[in-house]
Amino acid sequence: MPNLDIQSNVSEPGSSKHVLHPADRLAIDIPVIDIAGYLQPSLDPDLTRSIASEIHDAARSPGFFQITGNGVSPDLRRRLLESMRSFFALPACTKASLHRNLSPAMRGYEGVGDQMLEAGVSDRKEGFLIGAEWDGEEDGGRAGFLQGRNQWPAEEECPGFRGVMEEYFDAMRGLSKALFRLVALSLDLDEKWFDGFVGIGGLEVFHRLTQAWHPVKPVKDAFVVNIGDMMVSDKDRYSVAFFNEGRLDQIIECIPTCLKPGEQPRYEPVRVEAHLKERYSSSY
Template identity: 35%
Template sequence: MNSSTLPIIDISGLRSPDPVDQHLVAEQLRQACEQRGFFYITGHGIDPALIQSVFSASQLFFDLPMIEKLAVDKKHSVCNRGYEPLKAQTLEVGAPPDLKESFYVGTEVAANDPRVLAKRFNTGPNQWPENMGDFRGVMQSYYQAAYDLGATLVRGLALSLSVPISHFDGYLKEAAATLRLLHYPPQPANPEAGEKGCGEHTDFGGVTLLLQDDAGGLQVWDKVSRSWIDAPPVPGAFTVNIGDLFARWTNDRYVSTLHRVINVSGRERYSVPFFFTGNPLHKVECIPTCLNEGEQPKYPATTVEQHQIECYRRTYG
């Protein structure tokens, strides 16, 4: 089985004033989310030049001397922002630490903001490397573009679930999101048993928008064939997947699918996931259209923030 089993959806209709166009896209989203939880999107409207700038700036950052990267180590941050060294995270239980380094960016919230003073989870100022030219400007421009795209997709998901397009407006208000730059060195010739660039896992949040370079390495679990299938980059497209939050919200009607990265390209690999998390205080309980008659919700009500805290505890605990 190959990557052609992952659908490619042109989402430009979601920006159309015609509800018919919107619903045509929503129906494709529904099928993809129920069957796979993974798909590609085109018609996203983000400037290819901006995407290229993100990759270029990311590579320049990871090429910095370690002492400069460690100056913005995320252990200095109250909100998980900044640099994370190789092997700092273990996403797959029982496997060696992930062979990747990363840099986290979130919404810029001043240290004296009431939300920061109240110690809201993952809320606060970013850390930025020095002497990196327009690194900050590029990342903030892309963050806003990806944020807007995430919100557009979430509204499309509302339609796909047969609720009004405004259903998730509370979730979208002051939504949290995380931009993560990732660098995977080539997989060593003699890796530890089970060592991967990124161990098998599902994503925590609502929706993930992924940019991949051309190295490949992303694999998605196919529950029908019970095997891993490749999800290589598609030129001009984002790779999108549903996270645990939306699976929970939909009573698992929408699938949060296991995926992993094994960089066997023999060269460096760069990718840029954007995790759209949502309003931390928004209540998450089963959407009525996701319950059949007589069926009960599988999960108790929670908030976006509490869900995230539980997920972080599992992976970093």
């Protein structure tokens, strides 16, 4: 069940929590992978294998990578940022009328402090969550966890917001499908292995080997992909996260090509819906 979370981090004057000191951090290289060759109408098998190999290496370590040639236009990203700024600048009462607590599908606005990703510490950010529009006919006409209609501000209150969000959401769904297929190829699986699973500057990463946070140098027109949490800066920051969590009824278990002969899976199988409910209950 893909969803899109746009956020505005709220700065707190004088706050020192999570302040980054680049001079005290050793920068590490985050791989930059150009996937344009895979998105072309005519695929080059050798180029596809090369891209999949790059993703394989990046996913193993450091677990992050940036993708260029992703097909998402600079104009769309510009309009997305403008729409985000317009929405978060709306009166508090207008945003509150769209609160996610009013949505059975947990779609809509969340205010500063509504989410808690670290025990005892509320996040200093606003957010707005959307997902795929549920058409009322799926699953026998029954809405369920994270399934339902999006909430939207009135067009006269935030002109163009819905259209831009839906356009970006569709673009990211298409991109995530391509990435899933490349990941499948990187694991020596059939290119469409994950198709059933998915159904229809300011960033640092934690490096396990050094046990330290390292800055990620942003690359123009690239998206950062991680296989992590936002840091507070000295001014409000806007970010967009797209989560492709797959079908809610899908069972997540070890992929055959990731097991050596005689080896047993490290983790027990888990249903996507059960995992997401556990994560949501710990954050809200």
